[in-house]
Amino acid sequence: MQEMSRRSGFSEATLRYYERIGLLGPVDRDPGSGHRQFGAATVDRVDALACLRSSGMGVEGMRRYVALLGQGDEAATELRELFEGQSEHLAAEVERLRVRHEYLTLKARLWQAREHGDPDTEAASILRLKEVLRRF
Amino acid sequence: MQEMSRRSGFSEATLRYYERIGLLGPVDRDPGSGHRQFGAATVDRVDALACLRSSGMGVEGMRRYVALLGQGDEAATELRELFEGQSEHLAAEVERLRVRHEYLTLKARLWQAREHGDPDTEAASILRLKEVLRRF
DNA sequence: TTGCTCCTCACGTCACGTGAGGTGGC
DNA sequence: TTGCTCCTCACGTCACGTGAGGTGGC
Numbered sequence: 001m002q003e004m005s006r007r008s009g010f011s012e013a014t015l016r017y018y019e020r021i022g023l024l025g026p027v028d029r030d031p032g033s034g035h036r037q038f039g040a041a042t043v044d045r046v047d048a049l050a051c052l053r054s055s056g057m058g059v060e061g062m063r064r065y066v067a068l069l070g071q072g073d074e075a076a077t078e079l080r081e082l083f084e085g086q087s088e089h090l091a092a093e094v095e096r097l098r099v100r101h102e103y104l105t106l107k108a109r110l111w112q113a114r115e116h117g118d119p120d121t122e123a124a125s126i127l128r129l130k131e132v133l134r135r136f
Numbered sequence: 137m138q139e140m141s142r143r144s145g146f147s148e149a150t151l152r153y154y155e156r157i158g159l160l161g162p163v164d165r166d167p168g169s170g171h172r173q174f175g176a177a178t179v180d181r182v183d184a185l186a187c188l189r190s191s192g193m194g195v196e197g198m199r200r201y202v203a204l205l206g207q208g209d210e211a212a213t214e215l216r217e218l219f220e221g222q223s224e225h226l227a228a229e230v231e232r233l234r235v236r237h238e239y240l241t242l243k244a245r246l247w248q249a250r251e252h253g254d255p256d257t258e259a260a261s262i263l264r265l266k267e268v269l270r271r272f
Numbered sequence: 273t274t275g276c277t278c279c280t281c282a283c284g285t286c287a288c289g290t291g292a293g294g295t296g297g298c
Numbered sequence: 299t300t301g302c303t304c305c306t307c308a309c310g311t312c313a314c315g316t317g318a319g320g321t322g323g324c
Binding site for chain 4: 059
Binding site: 007009047048050051052054055073076077079080083084086087090091093094096097098100101103104105107108111112114115133136 | 145187213222250
C-alpha cells in the first residue's frame with residue numbers, strides 16, 4: 001500500500017477512495033490480513049490514473065477512461081484522443097508553471113537584495129519581474 | 137473582475153472568496169455600481185498569490201505570506217526563504233509533470249498504433265513507456 | 273510484548289462552485 | 299428595452315483527510 005502510494009503520488013486515503021468508487025476495479029486481498037495486493041494490471045492502471053489526474057482530469061473523466069479501457073481495442077480512437085487531449089493540456093500547464101517558477105525565483109532574489117540592502121540587484125529583479133509578468 | 141480572473145488564473149468566485157477571508161486586503165469599489173476596482177498593489181499581490189498557489193501553497197500559507205508582507209523589510213529574510221522554498225517546490229513539481237507528460241504522449245502513440253494495427257510502433261511505445269516509468 | 277503496517281467506518285475539511293435574485297451603465 | 303457584467307448570500311460540491319478503534323505477522 002505504502003509503496004503504491006509513493007509510486008503513484010496518491011495518498012493511501014485516495015487509493016482507498018478510488019477503489020471504493022470503482023476506479024481501480026477489483027483489488028485482491030491477502031486472505032489472512034485483508035491487506036490489499038495490487039496486481040500488475042492494477043499498478044498499470046494506477047500509473048495511468050496518476051498521470052491523467054496530474055493533467056487536470058477529474059474523477060468523472062477517470063471514470064470515463066476506465067469505461068473505455070473496458071471496451072479494449074474497440075475504443076482505441078477514443079483512448080488515443082483522450083491521451084492526446086490530456087497530453088496537450090498538461091504541456092500547457094507545464095509551460096504556465098515554468099513561468100510562475102521564474103517569478104518565484106525572481107521574488108526570492110528581490111527579497112534577498114532587500115535583506116542585504118543591495119539596491120542594484122533589487123532594481124534588476126524588479127525589471128525582470130515585469131518581463132516575466134508579460135508572459136502571464 | 138473578469139480581467140483579474142484571466143490574468144491570475146483564479147476564478148471570480150475564488151477572488152471573491154480570497155477577499156472575504158482577508159487575503160487581498162482592502163479592495164476599492166466603484167461608488168455607483170459597487171463593482172470592485174483592483175488597484176495596482178492588489179494586482180501585484182494577486183500575481184504573487186497566484187504563483188504561490190501554483191507552487192502548492194494552501195490558504196494558511198498565503199495568510200502567512202500576507203502577514204509577512206505587512207511587516208515589510210523587517211521580514212525580508214522570511215520572505216526570501218518563503219519564495220525560495222516554494223520555488224524549489226515548484227521546480228520539483230514541474231519535473232514530475234514533465235515525466236507524466238511524456239507518459240501521456242506515449243500512451244496516445246500506443247493507442248494510435250492499436251487504432252491502425254501497427255504492432256511495431258505499439259511494441260516500441262510499450263518499451264519507451266517502461267523507460268519513463270522508471271523515472272516516476 | 274512491542275512496533276509496524278494495514279484495515280473499516282463515520283465524520284470532517286479544504287477550497288472553492290453554483291444558483292437565486294438583483295443592480296448599474298452602454 | 300435588452301444585453302452584459304458585476305453584486306451578495308446561502309447552500310452545495312468535489313476530492314479527499316482524519317480519527318477512532320481494531321487486526322495480523324515479525
